[in-house]
Amino acid sequence: QSQIFQPFFSTEPKIHENKLGLAISYQIITENHCGKLQCISSPEQGTEFIIQIPVS
Numbered sequence: 001q002s003q004i005f006q007p008f009f010s011t012e013p014k015i016h017e018n019k020l021g022l023a024i025s026y027q028i029i030t031e032n033h034c035g036k037l038q039c040i041s042s043p044e045q046g047t048e049f050i051i052q053i054p055v056s
Contacts, residue, residue: 029053 006023029035035053 026037029037029051033053035051038050038052039047040050041047
């Protein structure tokens with residue numbers, strides 16, 4: 001879970017495409033908007049992403 005925001009991270013080793021989606025999302029939210037992006041995952045229950053961006 002701590003690696004999902006790293007560029008090119010994938011849980012599927014056979015895929016060689018550029019995997020930048022969460023890394024770019026994390027960078028935009030944290031650096032451009034001074035916000036937070038959090039991932040909460042529970043086996044057999046699913047994954048939740050929480051985005052917090054300050055309004056002022």
